[in-house]
Each structure stands twice: as structure tokens, then as C-alpha cells.
Amino acid sequence: MAQAGKGKLNFRCPSCFARDIxxxxxxxxxxxxxxxxxxxxxxxxxxxxxxxxxxxLRYKDMLTxxxxxxxx
Ligand SMILES: [Zn+2]
Numbered sequence: 326m327a328q329a330g331k332g333k334l335n336f337r338c339p340s341c342f343a344r345d346i347x348x349x350x351x352x353x354x355x356x357x358x359x360x361x362x363x364x365x366x367x368x369x370x371x372x373x374x375x376x377x378x379x380x381x382l383r384y385k386d387m388l389t390x391x392x393x394x395x396x397x
Contacts, residue, residue, distance in 0.1 A: 335349045335350075336349070336350045336359055336370070336373045336374075336377070337349065337350070337377060338350050338361040338363065338364065338366055338373075339366070339373060339375075339376025339377050339379065339380055340361065340364045340366040340376065341361060341363055341364050341366070342377070342380055343376075343379075343380055343383075346363065348361055348362075348363050348364075350366075350373065353367075357369065357370075359372075359373050
């Protein structure tokens with residue numbers, strides 16, 4: 326069984342977070358990949374960062390307060 330543990334940084338699983346589930350990923354030092362226990366997502370640090378970037382785009386407007394609902 327491969328040695329596994331938390332990586333240097335806690336990365337959020339982009340696949341789970343896309344479904345509004347906040348899960349920290351584990352790091353497999355042998356394969357140099359992060360993986361998620363919840364959804365079987367595996368990926369390199371680059372994959373995870375790219376995934377998180379997509380989510381950030383998607384959720385960007387969460388930080389915007391909409392004061393006008395006059396869309397017509
Ligand atoms: Zn996941």
C-alpha cells in the first residue's frame with residue numbers, strides 16, 4: 326500500500342466542490358498525485374489548480390451583491 330497523507334497544501338477537490346461539497350484531497354507521494362476519497366478524482370497539482378480555477382470562475386458572482394432585480 327502506497328504511503329499517503331496530506332500534501333504540503335490542502336487542496337480542495339475540484340470535482341466535489343463543483344457539487345458544493347468541500348473536501349480536502351490526499352496526496353500520494355509515490356505517484357505525485359492528489360486524490361479524493363469521496364469521488365475517486367485523481368490528478369496532479371496542476372490538474373487540481375486548473376480545476377479550482379474553473380470553479381472560481383463559476384462562483385465569481387457569489388461575491389457580488391445584486392441590488393437590482395430589474396432585468397427587463
Ligand atoms: Zn472529490
